[in-house]
Structures are given as structure tokens and as C-alpha cells.
Amino acid sequence: MKIEIRLRIDAGDGEACDEEVLVLDKPHDRLEQIGLSLDEAKDLLGRVQERIVGAQAGAYAAEHRHCGACDASLRRKGKTVIRFRTPFGDVPVASPRLHRCACDAATTRTFSPLADLFHEHVAPEMLYLETKWASLVSFGVTVDPLKDVLPVGATLNAETVRHHLHRVAARAEAELGEEQFTFIESSPYQRARLPLPEGPVVVGVDGGYVRAREPDREGRQTHFEVMIGKSMAEDRGDRYFGLVQSFDRKPKRRLHEVLRDQGFQMNQEITFLTDGGDSVRNIAVDMSPCADHVLDWFHITMRLTVMGQYVKGLAHNREAEAAEIERTLKRIKGFLWNGNTREALICARDLEDDLDEIETDYSGMKAFRKNAAEFHVYITRNAHTIPNYAERHRYGERVSTAFVESTVNTVVGKRFAKRQQMRWSKRGAHFMLQTRTRALDGTLQGKFEQWYPGLAVATSDQKLEAGPMAA
Template identity: 50%
Template sequence: MQVRIMLQIIGDDGTVGDAEEVAALTKITERAEDLGLSLAESKALLAAAQQRIVEAQVNGWLEKHRHCQGGGRKLRCKGSYPLTFRTLFGDVRLKSPRYYLPKERQTNGRATISPLTQLLPDHVAPERLYLETRWASLVPYAAAADLLADVLPIASGVNATTVRQHVLRTAERMEGCLAEQRTSFMEGTDSRDWEDLPVPDGRMVVGLDGGYIRDWRDRKKNFELIVGRSMPEEGEARYIGFVHGYDRKPQRRIIDHLRRQGFQADQDLTFITDGGDEVRSLAERISPCSEHVLDWFHITMRITVLRQFAQGLVHHDKDDGMAALDELRRIKWFLWHGNTYRAREAIDDLVLDLEAIDSRYPNLRKFRTAMRAFQVYIASNESSLINYGERYRSGERISSAFVEATVNAVVSKRFAKKQQMQWSRRGAHLLLQTRTRTLDGSLRAAFEHWYPGMVNDNTKDHGQAAA
């Protein structure tokens, strides 16, 4: 069977061009793999069609932009230079003409212009940039380049370095779209404006936690990533992430993130963190309706470690060990019910009791050290302790367990903690911006904001909706 695929282009003015052959195939039918187009045939067909379609579009655009502004005089051509436009369906090679400018329009010694650079400033099609960004946010750069080359006719123009450059360029554009420096939703807001705010949708919960990855500059050290997830009562959850210390204005980032999610200044906001100084400071003064809650999961995790020490003590000194276990149960009960005063009192008493114990228990010193650390931990986060039992019975979140899963999803599965991949702070920070938006599904919306034409997918349904 002989198959010839023809392409005919009709101009904006209705001019019908000649039908041009873009592919000629010889097909046999003996096995299942012979049916339809093969991957190689489809790549060749798409690349050939893309070359001719883009050429026709560019020629039409250049014809409209060749005339002098104001006078309407046709500009004289000085020649052209080659330009490669990287698209999803192949690298399209074009001729970019240069035109002489009239003397009255020449500035700073500039006598010619190249109009095509206005249409193609980055030499990359937005949809290709989007797909590279999306895939490289999910898998390593080299794997993303291989995947693109496997399914699209772009093998000659894609590699790990190119993909990385495109992804980081996209992330830098996201960084440039951040709002001005603000540390609170109240900055620049008149209190009288509150009366005009609609009724908020409900409480929003933001969980923040840290993760560590290998430092490329000092390979014996790690640096910290802060990642989180914001969860409204209604609507989709969103991810946020940045490199601690690299981002000098993290509160501005959180405010911008919440605004994009529809948060308003008079809405209840709860931050749940592990109580670390870095993440706790981020939650301060963000909103007048915000609160910081110490994660119950991290409290119980520390108490569990203390209980293990106390159980070890039981084997060497039963009375002291059982007394320590009982006191830890009381401490946990006080904390669960928000009785901070009694909890701190019991913690102080247990610290003194442990200091007075004379036992051969080999881990007694570690037990004392862990107990003192717990004493400092609770004292430092006293203002963030709540009545966890009451909050739990009312169906509200008291744990950042969902953030632990977020750390795994955002950090471990892409930054390859187990494989000891190494990162620069800039590279990790920028990749976090595209990865978080890819994971929560908001990356496409960002591209459609930058490139409104991406909303139009030329489908029949879209055409009917637009009509």
C-alpha cells in the first residue's frame, strides 16, 4: 500500500496554496506492528508538517511587519541570517531577514532591524518549554531529555544541559513574578478595607518542614530545603518550597503563595511546624488571623524516645524506671489537653529526678540529655501549644504528618536523597519552584498566564465555547 500525505495551507486572505507532499509511505500488512504509523514515521511526518506550517506562518507575519510604522513604506531587505526555532515537533530552521530602517527612525547608530526576533525572542516554543519544565520537574534532566527524544522528533536539539537551562529559565521567570517585599498581609492595607472583604471560605492550614540534600560545593555537607503544603477547607492543596538561606525574603514568598490560592487578610490561618527556629519564624506576623501550632506528631515522637530510655532504666532500677514512665504519661496527658503549666511543671520535676538517680543504667546520661532537650523544646514552643484533644475532636488538624509526605514527594523522589545527588543552592531552589507547581497542577496555569495563546488548543469544543 502506498500512502501519500499532502499538506495544503490557506492564507488569512483566503489564498489557497498548492498541496505539498510531506510524507510518502509504503505500508505492508502482515503483522500487528505493520498497522498504522510507526513511531519513526510519525516523527518524520510531524517534523515535515511543522517545518512547512511554521514557515508559512512566519512568512505571513513578516509580510505584515515589513512596512515602516507611520509612513507605511515597505522596508528594504539587507539579507537574512539563519535562526532555529525549537518546537515540540522538531527544530524548525528559518531565515530571519534584516531590513534597513529609514534615517528618521535610526537611533544609537542602529540602521537595521530583525522583526522575527520580536516574534521569537527565546527561540523556543512555549509548549516545548512547558513540557521540558514539567517532565524535568518529575525526573532527572537526562531522563527528561531522553523521554522527549523518544516520543517527539527533537532528538537533535535536546540534551540534559539544554533541558536544565530551560527549566531554570522558567523558574527565574516565576521568581520575577513574585510580589514586592512584604512580611505581613497587613502591610499597605487600610483597616477600613476590611469591611469590604467578602466572608472568608474557612480556615487554611499550612504545614512547613525541612529536608536536607547534598551540597555540590562542599560535598561533605548538606543544606536545608523548606517545603510545605497549604490546604484550604475547600479547593485544591498547593505546594511551596525554597532553599533556606538562599531565599532572602521567604515571608514574601509565603504571602504570594497564599494570595495565589485565594487567601485573604481576615481569613483564619494555621501554621503547623516541627517547632524549629527557622520554620517557626516564617509563621510569625504573616497575618493578624494566623496562629502557630507545634506539631503533635513531633511531640509524641520525642516522648516515645524518652519512654524507650525509661523502659531501659526499668531493667536496672525498676522503681525509678516505673516512676519515670508514669511521669512521662502525665506529661503527655497534660500536653494533649493543653495544660501547659502542669506539663512544664512535670517536665521540670522529671529532669530533677533524673539528676538525682544513682544507677548503673548505661544510657542514663543520654536519658538526662534527651530530657533536658525536651524541656528546652517545650519551653521554646510554649506559645504554640494548644488543646490538642479539643482540636482533634472538632475535626481540625493537629499534626503535620501530611507535610512529612510532602517532604518525600517534593524532595526525596526528585532530589534523590538515597543516591546522594549533589546540588547547588541556586539549582535546587529554582527546581523547587517548578517541581512544586508541577506536583500541585498549577504549572500549566502559569504558562497560560505568560502565553495566553496556549489556552487555545484548536479543538472543536474550544471553538464552540469561544463562539
């Protein structure tokens, strides 16, 4: 069976181009020969793409062959070749170079009209695919499936994909406004005139660690901290954000932009759940006059659990003292759960005194005393953010950043740390966080459509919706 595939292009000027694109000779009596094979489809797409791009570029160049001021025909000097990278192959585009008209006061004597059209040599859709896939899996793994299913250029490699992802992240970074100490700019009178907000917003912020590319001075492997957050707004969807604190210069602006995209208003209730660390807590300071800052219950209980393990070890040497200390820990936990920081701090101070008086050969005693002292300081510094957790729990309000812990695992663990042995620079990790968080919460596509209004990237949801309509 002979199959001939032809392409007809009508440029709208009364002339149409009709040419043969691909001829196939396929049998019809073997299952594996039914339909187009993957290689045949890739070959077909590549050929069609080359002709379509060439026709569009030729039409654009023809429209700019005359002077815009006097309509004089411009003399041609020569031509160059532009390599335009698309999902369906790298297309060579003949770019004519023209002499400028005598009435043109430009400093250059010649110009290429296609330089304005191809101001980027990578198709936006190709850039989107590379960025999205590389944000979810490693750079090397991204290249393999693209080459398997699409007729992309043979020169596509992991380094190219990494470079393109950084370019996308850098463009998004450039759009961020200036950092501000506070984002509370409205007066109480102005806030009273705002419409009623749709519902409360809950923001959780936590940290994780990534392997650093550069070792320390002694040549040892080092890590640096990244911050991950999740903002949950009723009926607005969830948003992720991430940053490298020691690299980012606009952490509060970044959080503000996420909240703004969710329609946040200055008269809207917002709860910030953090682990109490200075770097994490400072991001949310002065973000809203209606903000409620809450110390994460999970991190309190985690510290108490660690001290409880030391008590079990102490019980082998000093059973009576260990039993008394265990009761003190339970009292501290009960006081904190009910928001009684005054009594909790008294018990924490008593715990330190009791541990100092115990004489034992228990090997973990020094670490136990250190943990108790650090816990006392931790509660003292964060006492103003400790609410009545029991009351919040009864009303169904969040008391823990467990939802952020899973977010940290999703954003950082699965791409940066767990099975990935890559070591990261702070810049590279920060840029990856910007695209990865957008790929995970589904806003990467919207960002590309903002940059390229004519871009229509079909998501899986759109395809599912189009299916029944087509049927």
C-alpha cells in the first residue's frame, strides 16, 4: 500500500503551495505495520514543521522588504541561517539581510527583519516542555523521553536543558518587585472599606537541606538550607514557594506575590505556621495586619519526644529521678497544649535544675542537659506565638505544619536529596525551586501564557474536557 502525504499552505495572497511531504510503502497484513510507526511520525512531523516555519518566516520577511516610511523597496545584501529549536526538530531558517533606506536614520547600515521575529531561538512550547520536565525529574532523564517521542534536535542534552531552565527562572526573578520591610500599606479606614474576603488563608513554612556543590575548607561535604512554603486559600487552590535563604534577596516579596496571586486582601485572616526559627519566621513578619503567627505544635512535640528518649536511658541508672522527670515533661506538654506558657516555662526551668543535680554515669546525660536548656530557650523566644492548641484543635484549626513537611518532601526530597546524588550551587538550587514549585502547583503554564499570549499548551484536564465535546 502506497501512502502519499502532501502539505498545502495558503499564505492568503491568492497563491497556495502544495507539495509532497512524505511517501510511505506500508503493508496491510502485519499488525506491527498498521498505522504510522514512531520513527515515521517523527520524520513526518519534522518535515511538516520545517516547511511551516519556512513559509511563516518567508511571509514575515516579505512584509518587511519595503521601507516603513517611504515604502521604497530595500536592497538585499545577503542572508544568514537561524537555527530555530522546536519540539519537532531544529529548523534552519534563511534570514535575509537588507540595506536600510536612505531616509532611515538608524546607526546600522543593514538589518535582518527576522531578527525581530526570532528574538529567541527556542520555541516557547519547547522551552515550556524542557522546563516542566526538568523541574520534575533530572536533566538527563528529561532529554531521553523528549528524544524518544519527539523529533527534537540531536544536539539536545542535559546541559542545554539546565541552561534553559535557569533562563526561565531568571526571567521570572526579574519580574519580582523590590523587597520591602513591610507590606502593610493600607490604613484601618481603607481596610474597613474592602469587600469581605472569601475565607482564611493558612501558610506553612519549613526548611530542608540540600547537598552543596562546594566542600568546606576542610574538604568535607556540606549542606545549605532551603525554605519551602505552602499557602492554602479556600476555593483558590494551593500554592508552593521555595527559596535559598542565603541567596535570595527578596524572600518577603516572593511570599507576597504568592498571596497576591491567590487574591489575598489586607482584611483577610491569615495564619502563619512556622518552626520558630528566625530565618523562617522573619519571612512572614509584617505581611498583613490580620496575621496570626503560630508556633508549629509538631516541632514542640518533636523536642519533647527526644528528651523522652533520654529519660528512658536515664531510667536504667536512676529510676526514681527518671520517673519524676518524665512527669515534668508531661506537665510541660500539657501546659503548652493549653497555651499556658507561664507554667510551662517554670517547669522547663525546674527541669534544667533537676538535671543539673543528678549525678550519674549515664552517657547521654550531657546531651540531655543540653537539649533541656535549648528547649527552655526555644519556648522563651517563641512564647508569643504559642496559642491554645487545644482550643484551635476543637474548632478545626490547624496547629501543625505536617502539611508542609509533606511539601518539603515533595519539593526537595524527591528532586534534590533522596535518590538524587547531585550537588547543588545555591544559585542552581534557587532557580530549580522557582520552576519546580510552579510545575507542582500548576502555575508554570500560566506564567508561559503570560509571557507568550499566543501560546496554547494543552493540559491533561483540557484534553479530558475536549474529549466528550468532540464526541
